[in-house]
Structure formats: C-alpha cells, structure tokens
Amino acid sequence: MITAGSGRWRSAGGWLARWVWHCQIWLAAWLVLGMLAWASDHSIVIVAGVLCLGFLPGIAGAVWVGSGPVSFERWMAGPWRRYRWRRLITRRWEAICRDARLAERRMIIRRNLHGDRLTVESWRYPRLQRVQASGHAVELGIRARSGQTVAELEAGVERIASILDAVTVRSWPVSWSMIMVELIMADVLTIPVVAAMPDRQLVDRVRLGRCQSGRDWWLPITGRHTLCVGCSGSGKGSILWGICGGLAPAVHADTVRLWGVDLKAGVELAMGRSLFSAFARTPDEARQLLAGLAGILRERGELMAGTVRQHQPRPGDPLHVLVIDELAALTAYAPADARRDVERLLALILTQGRALGVVVVAFVQDPRKEVVGMRGLFTQTIALRLRSPEETIMVLGDGMAARGPAHRISPTGPGTGWLVEDTGQVDRVRADYWPDPLIRQVAHHYPTRVLSDLRSAEPEAAGSRADEPRLRQPRQSRQRRAV
Structure with missing residues (x-):
C-alpha cells in the first residue's frame, strides 16, 4: 500500500537525482577537493567532511521536499524558478527578438579617420519595459521600436513563446505602441484538485x-x-x-x-x-x-x-x-x-x-x-x-x-x-x-x-x-x- 508520506519521499528522491544531474560541475569540484585532501593528508575524517559538504545542499533540499513540499515550493523552488525566468529573458532579450523576427537590421555607412567608407551593421530592438513573474507565469511589457506597429509585435508573440518553451501564451495591447504578453511556463491544470468546504458568504x-x-x-x-x-x-x-x-x-x-x-x-x-x-x-x-x-x-x-x-x-x-x-x-x-x-x-x-x-x-x-x-x-x-x-x-x-x-x-x-x-x-x-x-x-x-x-x-x-x-x-x- 502506497501512502502519502511514501509518495512525498519518493518525490524527494527524484528531486535529489535531478539535483545531482544538474550540479555535476559542483560535485566534480568537491570531488577534486576531496582527492587533494586525500593526497595531502590521509585523514579519512577530512575527506569525508569535504565530500559531505559537497552533497550537503542536495541532501538538505531532498529532506525539505520530503517533509514539507508546500513550504519548499513557496519559499525555495518557486522564487528560484521565477528568478531564472526573469534572468533568462532580460539577458537574452536581443537574441530572442532576432530569432522572433521582431528586430530590424540596418546597414550604416560611415567613414573612418582616413576617409574610407565602412559599412557597419546595426540592430534595432523592441524595448522590454517590464518583466514580472508570479506563480507559473511571466508577464512582459514590450514597447514597439520606431516604425513598428502593435500588430507586428503580436505576430511575434507565438515565436517568443516557442523560444522560451512556454506552455501557452496570450497578449493584449495597452496602447498604440505597447503590448502585454503573458507566458505560461508550466501547465498546472493537469493535476486535479478536490474542492474544499466553503466557509464565507459570497454573492458577487x-x-x-x-x-x-x-x-x-x-x-x-x-x-x-x-x-x-x-x-x-x-x-x-x-x-x-x-x-x-x-x-x-x-x-x-x-x-x-x-x-x-x-x-x-x-x-x-x-x-x-x-x-x-x-x-x-x-x-x-x-x-x-x-x-x-x-x-x-x-x-x-x-x-x-x-x-x-x-x-x-x-x-x-x-x-x-x-x-x-x-x-x-x-x-x-x-x-x-x-x-x-x-x-x-x-x-x-x-x-x-x-x-x-x-x-x-x-x-x-x-x-x-x-x-x-x-x-x-x-x-x-x-x-x-x-x-x-x-x-x-x-x-x-x-x-x-x-x-x-x-x-x-x-x-x-x-x-x-x-x-x-x-x-x-x-x-x-x-x-x-x-x-x-x-x-x-x-x-x-x-x-x-x-x-x-x-x-x-x-x-x-x-x-x-x-x-x-x-x-x-x-x-x-x-x-x-x-x-
């Protein structure tokens, strides 16, 4: 018989396995430190301590996932995931615009100090004015570049969602030059939820x-x-x-x-x-x-x-x-x-x-x-x-x-x-x-x-x-x- 507690600890084991896979460089560095400690001093205690420090974050996270998955999602996994989404979008925004065909390439002719004509490549991008993440969604405020329409921005929204591997996307204009884009990064509707007993009066x-x-x-x-x-x-x-x-x-x-x-x-x-x-x-x-x-x-x-x-x-x-x-x-x-x-x-x-x-x-x-x-x-x-x-x-x-x-x-x-x-x-x-x-x-x-x-x-x-x-x-x- 599978109980809820065993299911939580099984998910904790899966989380630890994924952590080990994603932190290979971290663990390899601590393994090298352990080998150096063994080569310099044959003390088993020092080597064991070095290796335990390397695995300590993963073990602590697995224990937290098994004992309190809700608090782990609220205080650790959720904020870290939303931070990675915001960091990815802000750092790669120009590359995302080029791949989504929202940027404009221009060739500018300039002259150097010797009077020679040089052709310089220049890119113009839509401006990312807002990046806000909440729950499993990321909301972007995008302002069109000069000469670009809102319809052209909305035409590239699906390409942005494909680049960022979003589940679904929707957009709506807020002015003649700006749109809001909501990217759903994880599908939470696949998990059914049982209703709870109502406890307050609701009319509206x-x-x-x-x-x-x-x-x-x-x-x-x-x-x-x-x-x-x-x-x-x-x-x-x-x-x-x-x-x-x-x-x-x-x-x-x-x-x-x-x-x-x-x-x-x-x-x-x-x-x-x-x-x-x-x-x-x-x-x-x-x-x-x-x-x-x-x-x-x-x-x-x-x-x-x-x-x-x-x-x-x-x-x-x-x-x-x-x-x-x-x-x-x-x-x-x-x-x-x-x-x-x-x-x-x-x-x-x-x-x-x-x-x-x-x-x-x-x-x-x-x-x-x-x-x-x-x-x-x-x-x-x-x-x-x-x-x-x-x-x-x-x-x-x-x-x-x-x-x-x-x-x-x-x-x-x-x-x-x-x-x-x-x-x-x-x-x-x-x-x-x-x-x-x-x-x-x-x-x-x-x-x-x-x-x-x-x-x-x-x-x-x-x-x-x-x-x-x-x-x-x-x-x-x-x-x-x-x-």
Whole structure:
C-alpha cells in the first residue's frame, strides 16, 4: 500500500537525482577537493567532511521536499524558478527578438579617420519595459521600436513563446505602441484538485478553481447570465456544484436563493436538494417555477422603478439564481405546449433579470441554435470540451477556434475549459472536483431557510396562456344565423 508520506519521499528522491544531474560541475569540484585532501593528508575524517559538504545542499533540499513540499515550493523552488525566468529573458532579450523576427537590421555607412567608407551593421530592438513573474507565469511589457506597429509585435508573440518553451501564451495591447504578453511556463491544470468546504458568504462571485497561470479562478455571478457548454463527461458537474457550493453560506443566510431545474429525473441536483428553495423535475413543474420567477421580476420592477437601477442582495431580499442542468431538455425536447410557455418565460428572465437580481446559470451539451435558440442572451459563456471547431466558434465567438481551442481539450482533464474575460482575452481554466460526500455535507451544513411552493405560480402561467391569440372560428352561414 502506497501512502502519502511514501509518495512525498519518493518525490524527494527524484528531486535529489535531478539535483545531482544538474550540479555535476559542483560535485566534480568537491570531488577534486576531496582527492587533494586525500593526497595531502590521509585523514579519512577530512575527506569525508569535504565530500559531505559537497552533497550537503542536495541532501538538505531532498529532506525539505520530503517533509514539507508546500513550504519548499513557496519559499525555495518557486522564487528560484521565477528568478531564472526573469534572468533568462532580460539577458537574452536581443537574441530572442532576432530569432522572433521582431528586430530590424540596418546597414550604416560611415567613414573612418582616413576617409574610407565602412559599412557597419546595426540592430534595432523592441524595448522590454517590464518583466514580472508570479506563480507559473511571466508577464512582459514590450514597447514597439520606431516604425513598428502593435500588430507586428503580436505576430511575434507565438515565436517568443516557442523560444522560451512556454506552455501557452496570450497578449493584449495597452496602447498604440505597447503590448502585454503573458507566458505560461508550466501547465498546472493537469493535476486535479478536490474542492474544499466553503466557509464565507459570497454573492458577487465564487471561486471555481484555477487559471492556467496558477491564480484562483473567480466567476462573477451578480448581474451575469452564465451558459456552460460541454459534451458528456467534460466536467459540467464540477462547475455546477462549484457555483451552488460556493453560494451555500449565502443561501443559508437568505442572501441568495437557488432555484433548480433538472429534467433528467432530478439525478444531478437532488444530491444537494436542501440548498434549493424550489426544485423542478418535470416540464410542468419547470413552467410553474419560471412563472414564479417572472412574478418576482414583476414585483421587484414595481418596487425599484424610479428608486434604484441595480438590485443589491441582502437577507430577506436575496439574489435569485436559476440553475438549469440540461437546458436542451427544457427548450428543445419538452412537450410543445410546455415548451412554448417555458421559452417565453425564460426569455423574459434573461432580458430583464440581471438588473432585478434574477440570474440564470444553464448547462447544455449541444450549442446549436436549433437547441439553444436564446444563446445570445447569456452574458458570459464557458466552453468545456467540445466536439469540433465549429462548436467552439458557436460558444466563444468568431475567431476563437485558434485562441481558445475547446475542441482540443483532453478527455483526461474534466473540468478544463476556455472562457472570454471582460477584457476580451481568452483564458484556460479548470474547476475543482466536487465529490458526492462533499456535496451532501455542504447541503446538510448550509440548508436553505425558505421553500417556495410551485403551485402558487399556476395562476401566473394560466394568465400568460390567456394572453395568447385564440384560433379563429369558422363563420356560420346566414341561413343558420337567421334560424
């Protein structure tokens, strides 16, 4: 049986082996000193002491890695690695620019003291104004040389990433002559992380996992409608329970109320049933639930008109979050009579709910317009593993198949996806894994205090159907009307 302690010491042994390989010159120098000490004095103690001093840094580092890998990464390995990245870039910047075809070569004709004409080679380089490393990423601020455009700088960004052996790269302009470049030097998203028990109230945003730079991934909730698209097994459940679990303390304080729709017999959302104020498993129940949210919109709109333009969640007047596990089952595969009402009510919530404190978080496998006709009403989208570049363009937008290739995500990394940030930049993220025992524990520890009765929304749904145009009846003949 392999324990966590044995795994740590095995990694320490691997670290020591790599240290010995990289420090061959150091060890060779100490071995020569040991041989000189043996030749001058045959004292075994002196020779052993010299050799032990040579191996002392490696042995101390291996012991530190085995006993405290987190502290070793924080205080030793991480700072040293970031220092090497900064030193490499600053020292080799001119060579990097030449290899990336960002430098300009000019031939200058000069005259010497004797009046002879000489041709001198001169290079002009973009200016490296900023080098900052944090986590597993390096951020560069590059200012274009005279006569160079931002588009020409961005064309050489991928070459810079290839020269420095970066995992991924992204860039964005900050002015007409300067761009920022983020180089991801190590892929930390390959290692899965299990979510932890939430311990503080979060309303505006929730932490779902990590970005590719190693920083925390925070997803905005207030004032946003979120659509998460991914094929089967792509990890939509990690994002779903990351949102619901992250909002659980606020749910218990009645600052947030969750409304769940799961037409797959309630298999997914039933795991945390006590977190939801209302729960729908059938199309009719979903229609009643949406009608109840539409009533909340109407009441809040009347109270907020002329007073405030943006709802502020507070206990007793919470943020309402509608969680739909499989949107296609509600908008494409439900019976026709229920689908008509559901589409109308859902479109009403998507168009009016953000300012009134009612937001939607929906999950779907197929992003086509035939399945999700109101795809454009969602203000932020997350693309997990998809099947084709066309689906990536449907979810993230035009030109995103190359910048955010969600169709190239490996099936071995569930929860990994691409999203478009507020700045327009694309970032790769991975959500933490939520096991079933943790979901049940969170639901038991932070249950909702308010339960809504879906039957009270039936008049609203009936009234909405009464407003629909009636079918025209055939006219009676004049003879029959006279009789």
